[in-house]
Each structure stands twice: as C-alpha cells, then as structure tokens.
Amino acid sequence: MIARRRRTNSGSDSKQNGISSQTSQTFVSEVLLDTDMSCRDRTNEFFSAAKLLQSRQGNGALAQKRNPALRQRSEFTQIAKKIGRDLANTFAKLEKLTMLAKKKSLFDDKPVEIQELTYIINQDIQGLNKQIAQLQQVARSHPNARHVQSHSNSVVVSLQSKLATMSNDFKQVLEVRTENLKHQKTRRDQFSESPSNTTYSNHSSVLFQDEMNHSQGATGGADVVINMDGLDKNRFQQQMQLVDQQDDYIQDRADTMKNIESTIVELGGIFTQLAHMVKEQEEIVHRIDSNTDDAVMNVEAAHSEILKYFQSVTSNRWLMIKIFAVLILFFIIFVVFMA
C-alpha cells in the first residue's frame, strides 16, 4: 500500500500542470481501491473522454476559466496528499510497533522504545485527526459544483475510514502488549520471589521487614544466612518501592476504570431486565385489550336486542289492540251464548 501511494504521489506531481481533476481522480481511485470499497477503476475511460473533449474544444479558453477553480482544487488535493503521506508513515510505524509488541521472550523486551513509539503514534493519530477535520473545513468553505463537492466528501470519508482502521489496529496492538506484559509478570514471578506488599511510608516497610525477619528466623537454619537474605530483600524492596509508587497511581487508575466498567456492565444488565419485564407485560396488555373488545361487542349486541324488543313492543300496539278487540269480541260472543 505504501508503494502504491508513492507511485500516486509522483504521478500527480508530474501531472500537476495538466488537468487537476485527473490527478485527484487517480488519487481517489487508488485510495478507494486501497480501502477495498466495491468500485471499479474507470480512470482509463475518463482519460480518454477528457482527451476527446480537449481535442474537440481547444485548450486555451477553457484553461483560463478553470484557473481559479484549479487553484482551489489543487489546494484541496495538496492537503489530501499530505494527509495520505502522513497516514502511510504512521502505518509503517504501527507495523514496527506491532512487531515489537509481539515479541514474547522475557529478556528481549525494549520497553523504552515501545513507549516512545506508542507516544509518537498517539500524537500522529491526533494530528491526522485535526488535519482531516481541517480538510473537511476547506472542502466545505469553497462553494463548488455538486459533483466536485461529492468528490471532496468521498475523499474525506475515505481518509477518515483509513484513520479509523489504523486507530483500531493501534488499540489491538496495545491490548496485545498488555497481555504480553501480564504474561511476563507471571513468568517473572514464577522464577523470582515476588516482592509484593510494599507500601509508601518507611514505617510500615520497616515493620514488614521485621515480620519477614521473624518469620524467616522461625523456619530455622543458620541465622547468618537468613539475615543476609533479609538484607537483600530490604534493598530489593526499597528499589521496588519506587517502582510501586508509580505503580500504585497507575493501579489506582486501573481500579477506577474497572469499577466504571463493572458499573456499565451492571447497567446493561438492568436494561435487559427492564426490556424483559416490559415484554412480559405486553401480553397482559393484549389480554386486557381483547377483554374490553369482547365487552364492547356484547354490550352492543344486547343494546340492539333491546332496541328490537322496544320496536316490537311499540309496533305491536296496533296488533295488541287488534288482538284485544278480537278477544273482547269472543267475550261478547261467549256472554251472548251463555245468556
């Protein structure tokens, strides 16, 4: 990828006097190919079309009109080129760091170099971030045609995605490095006595030394030998005190981070529980809904039944009169029959 970019740089340098959009197109097409985006390289077709247009319309008038636009575009492309070059350099440094971090032997470690390289890469990534933001500003500040605008946007987006992949790789390398450090520490502790429990102030370490001496004395054996060991441990512990003071601060920060991480995990668990409960209650809500629908349906049906009854009762009155009239007639006939 580095070789490809160098070729692009030299190519665009030589073509600087020509049509600037060509160079940016070449650059972008190379960049797009690098990031594995699914796009075809149609630069050759573009070149042939541009040559055709050029031969058709003549160069002079067009070149003058395009000069200020050329200058704006070339500023953009120069900044983009610089960013691409810095990106390539930082990628190379990151590869070096990866090689250094992957070494697993106990004594071949170069912590100073690794720290320096990490610091440099960190600074580089921050600087690149700022540069890309600046590039975006430049692209937005010049009011260009729509296709030029979309081209600048795609260049900026591709640079940003490259930076993002690089930061991800950097993070992974740092994780690998911490894993290796942990392994080294455990292995070192296996082979040498672990000088744990060293503290800040001198008082408690003196007490600790007394305790160590007493416990050593209790195990028996020649007193002289054990005292010498105790003295050695003393010196060792004092040296480790310095390292551990720094370590304590770092340990403190690590503990706080662990706390924060566990709190966040807890919060995540609470959220899932919440979602679970709400989902269960959804079923209850459905049941309520269907019950009320049933109730409404039944009430409507009963309402219509009663209406029907009411209608039959009201419309029945005439029938009722007629029936009564017939009954009274029958009564009269009966009475007449009897009497």
Place this chain on the structure above:
Amino acid sequence: MKLYCIAVLHKGETKVNPLASAHELSSFGYFQRSSVKEFMDFTCKIVAERTIVGSRASVKEQEYICHVYVRSDCLTGLVIADHEYPQRVAHTLINKVLEEFTGKVPKSQWPTANSSTIVYGGLADYLQKYQDPKQADSMTKIQSELDETKIILYDTIEKILEREEKLNDLVEKSEGLSMQSKAFYKTARKTNSCCVIL
C-alpha cells in the same frame, strides 16, 4: 474538598527553582494570607528537594496533603490539597499541568528562569476548575453520572413493578366486565325470544 495551591518547579542538581505557582487563599483570614503563601512556597521547595527523581509521593502535613510528582526530566509538579481530595485526581492534575507547561515553556529556561520571567498563566484556571474534582476530572465525572443513572434505573424498575400490579388489576376488572356484558346480552336475547307471542 479544596485545592490550596498548584506549583511547578525545576529540581536541579543542587537547588530547586520555582517556576510558576497559583494559590487559593480565600479560606484564610486577610492578614494570614501572605504568611500562609510563603509557608506554602517553602513547603513546596522542601518537599521537592526531598523527593527522588522519577517518583510520586503524598506528604501529610497537619491538615493538608501535598502531592508531588518529579518527572524523569526533573520537572516537578506539586499540589497542596486537603485530606478529602482524591489522590488520583491530584496526580492526574499534576500530569496535565506538567505536560502543558512542557509545551509552553522551552526546556532551556527551566534551571535558570524565575517566576517573573516565565509567562505561563494557566495555573489559576486549573486551580479553579479542579476545586470540584467531580466536574473537572473525567473519570470521577463518569463514575458519578453512572451512579446517578443506576439510581434512576432502579427507580424505573420499581415503577415497572407497580405498573405490573395495576395491569393485573385491570385484567381482572376487564374480565369481569366482559362476563357481565355477556350475561346482559343473554338476558336481552331471552326477553326478546320468549315473549313474542304476547
């Protein structure tokens, strides 16, 4: 929790050279302030002299704690705070101040320059900002916000449990309602169907 003083010094081979400092003396009486300031500067010098290069330390002094960090290039940062101020935040502050100082003032000036010759005005701002560690230090801020969020979420879960009870109530009532309406419908249908003749 209060911060009283931030100071940057250069720890040379033989002597310690104070480079910049900022003080927050509003809690002392007006007439005591100058003497307290002198005493603080003196303490800074002594502690910086006694501290080994490339180490951090926290020295307790009556009711104040002095956090000091001597970097490997002999630039020293000092913070005087009270007992409650968290140690980690103080050391984070020292780191930040030292980095900014290294960026602004070139290294050649450190052994010789004085607080009057160096132009570095950021200390007072830092002192003000870090008076409340919960706001200024990002890790404490995150921790406190997360704790608040956790409390809010516990409240939410309790409310959801109450909601569940109310929903159960509603289910029972709606079931009763639907049964009653069904009985109502049956009665209405019965009155309609039976006494048509009459």
